Amino acid sequence: MPLLCAASLLGIFTYVSAVSIAPGRVTVLDGIPYYIGGVPVSQLLDVPASSLDANLPDVDVIPMTVVSSHTETFTGKELNDIVSDYISRDDVFSSAFLNGKSLDHALPVGPYFLSAKTGQVFKAHRLYEDTQYAFLEPAVSDEKGGYSPLSTTTGTILGNSVAVPSRLYFTVTAEQPLAGLRMGVKDIFDVNGLRTSGGNRAYYTLYEPRNATGTAIQRLIDHGAVFVGKMGTVQFANGDRPTADWVDFHCPFNPRGDGYLQPSGSSTGPGAGVAAYDWLDIAVGSDTGGSMRGPAGADGLFGNRPTTGAVSLDNVIPLCDGLDTAGVFARSADTWARVVHSWYLDYEGGYYSYPKTLLYQDSSFTAEAINNSDASVLIEDFVSKLEKFLETNRTHIDIIATWNTTRAPDAPSSLSDMLQYTYGTLVSVYQWLHLGVSFFNDYAAKHDGRTPFMNPSAGGRWILGQRLGEAQFDIAWNNKTIFADWWNSDDGLGAKSNETCSQAIYTYPNSAGAVSYRNEYLGTISGKTEYIPVTMSLVAARGCDLMLANMVREMEADGILTPVATGSTMYP
Ligand SMILES: *[C@@H]1O[C@H](CO)[C@@H](O)[C@H](O)[C@H]1NC(C)=O
Ligand SMILES: *[C@@H]1O[C@H](CO)[C@@H](O)[C@H](O)[C@H]1NC(C)=O
Ligand SMILES: *[C@@H]1O[C@H](CO)[C@@H](O)[C@H](O)[C@H]1NC(C)=O
Ligand SMILES: *[C@@H]1O[C@H](CO)[C@@H](O)[C@H](O)[C@H]1NC(C)=O
Ligand SMILES: *[C@@H]1O[C@H](CO)[C@@H](O)[C@H](O)[C@H]1NC(C)=O
Ligand SMILES: *[C@@H]1O[C@H](CO)[C@@H](O)[C@H](O)[C@H]1NC(C)=O
Numbered sequence: 001m002p003l004l005c006a007a008s009l010l011g012i013f014t015y016v017s018a019v020s021i022a023p024g025r026v027t028v029l030d031g032i033p034y035y036i037g038g039v040p041v042s043q044l045l046d047v048p049a050s051s052l053d054a055n056l057p058d059v060d061v062i063p064m065t066v067v068s069s070h071t072e073t074f075t076g077k078e079l080n081d082i083v084s085d086y087i088s089r090d091d092v093f094s095s096a097f098l099n100g101k102s103l104d105h106a107l108p109v110g111p112y113f114l115s116a117k118t119g120q121v122f123k124a125h126r127l128y129e130d131t132q133y134a135f136l137e138p139a140v141s142d143e144k145g146g147y148s149p150l151s152t153t154t155g156t157i158l159g160n161s162v163a164v165p166s167r168l169y170f171t172v173t174a175e176q177p178l179a180g181l182r183m184g185v186k187d188i189f190d191v192n193g194l195r196t197s198g199g200n201r202a203y204y205t206l207y208e209p210r211n212a213t214g215t216a217i218q219r220l221i222d223h224g225a226v227f228v229g230k231m232g233t234v235q236f237a238n239g240d241r242p243t244a245d246w247v248d249f250h251c252p253f254n255p256r257g258d259g260y261l262q263p264s265g266s267s268t269g270p271g272a273g274v275a276a277y278d279w280l281d282i283a284v285g286s287d288t289g290g291s292m293r294g295p296a297g298a299d300g301l302f303g304n305r306p307t308t309g310a311v312s313l314d315n316v317i318p319l320c321d322g323l324d325t326a327g328v329f330a331r332s333a334d335t336w337a338r339v340v341h342s343w344y345l346d347y348e349g350g351y352y353s354y355p356k357t358l359l360y361q362d363s364s365f366t367a368e369a370i371n372n373s374d375a376s377v378l379i380e381d382f383v384s385k386l387e388k389f390l391e392t393n394r395t396h397i398d399i400i401a402t403w404n405t406t407r408a409p410d411a412p413s414s415l416s417d418m419l420q421y422t423y424g425t426l427v428s429v430y431q432w433l434h435l436g437v438s439f440f441n442d443y444a445a446k447h448d449g450r451t452p453f454m455n456p457s458a459g460g461r462w463i464l465g466q467r468l469g470e471a472q473f474d475i476a477w478n479n480k481t482i483f484a485d486w487w488n489s490d491d492g493l494g495a496k497s498n499e500t501c502s503q504a505i506y507t508y509p510n511s512a513g514a515v516s517y518r519n520e521y522l523g524t525i526s527g528k529t530e531y532i533p534v535t536m537s538l539v540a541a542r543g544c545d546l547m548l549a550n551m552v553r554e555m556e557a558d559g560i561l562t563p564v565a566t567g568s569t570m571y572p
Pocket of ligand 6: 498
């Protein structure tokens, strides 16, 4: 199959010399900034470098495009069709990358940069400004399975640059179902070549760049996802509020409404980024006690807390092993379901009939609980459509009453007393013992006995963890186990079923349009009517993540769910 390399001599070139984290440069074509990859991906074989060099004394790189043709004689019409197709599918390619010279060297189709001096070919990335502060460390591939911090920038005080490679380089296949999906990752997951910050400056500085990518992120990359950088997190995946609690790094901005609503957390950057940027497709976060569910609600996105153990969490900063999970944000049910299917590989994915029981806890839907009559209407409309979809009527439940009548004989009588301190105890003690102790010791050893700075909320948790200690952890773990055993039992609300995986779907409002501003002062900011996300939770039995993914995807195909847009409103 002949390949054509087209090189243009047009374009304005400006260079920013690289502070050597990763080599690479910025150039501007037709007013759009591009990042020229620092690592060559090919070499021009059949054009003497000197001939190009002579024509271009001041110019080192030339934009070019690799196209693939099925015909022997390549026509202008064919090229025009290819160009129209590329422009419709990709935001990196533009006509600035065009003109003709032949090349017999296999590369994925798409725009590249060619060095006139060396004949080396580099990937083309478009640079976007991270105006929401969603990213902590944008990164680029080192072309050897690792990543380097993005070394060049066109950012302003409103945000740093993120480099995204051309979408044309990637083709979806059976082995790579996620090919080309641009992915950001919460900065608690290790990625080979990058430091991990956990949202803490002292922690970022103290440890060397990681030499391995953990299973959860590597699996998505192996399936084709394109990693573009590390994203903001509440410190060490704990919970807190902007802006007072985010001392070490500024809290990412939720784009919804007037742009000053709380973004929730702790997967704050991943949620804010997917809700704001069309050029970012998915972002990975974690959920221990709501860190995916909170941002999905605040930012109006599809997102999940999976079954614990759905994917290994090696090389991830732990909050509490056994409760920690990795989830993903997307703007459509279809994309979200695609990622889930190629991520949680231990689960059965072939469920195409869904539970006939829809659990509805009345107290979650009262006017007092929702506290927003517009949201109440939307929520009731959704539940009615869900009833039709499942061909059932809701089953009214009272979780406390069910506990009272079906709990194990020796289980505590009051569910709320049993669970009151459970979560706080588990995460505080576990993270202090499994992260805090070694971090504080390593920091002290390097800094003459000093203690690192901790944001108030995460720091407070660790003080609590030291006070409670392992004995309280064991009690809390026991309480948690009593609850989980009941919930998962045949009498519980998370019972399994052979036909539909889960006996029931339990639904409740996840976010109901409550106004909560990031600066904690009450009152409006824009002085206009703004629209705030209303979102629903769907819960199924353990291990039924893929059944739920199929169900949600089908609900989107049926028009019950709709993909959301980026920006101020989900449905502009
Ligand atoms: C990677 O880093 C770990 C932890 O710092 C170290 O134990 C291991 O030897 C390193 N592996 C390689 C291949 O460098
Ligand atoms: C209900 O909403 C109003 C504003 O619409 C707010 O002032 C009030 O605090 C909310 N109540 C609760 C219980 O959240
Ligand atoms: C739901 O309830 C309505 C009215 O009570 C009834 O007519 C209908 O048959 C029920 N549907 C199912 C699927 O049970
Ligand atoms: C459940 O049991 C507790 C403790 O015995 C009791 O206080 C509560 O009223 C009961 N609630 C329901 C809904 O049965
Ligand atoms: C565990 O449950 C007992 C019984 O309900 C309760 O008194 C205690 O506070 C709980 N402790 C923790 C740490 O969850
Ligand atoms: C579900 O399948 C398992 C294993 O095939 C079987 O033992 C069990 O009886 C089935 N349960 C029901 C409710 O059909």
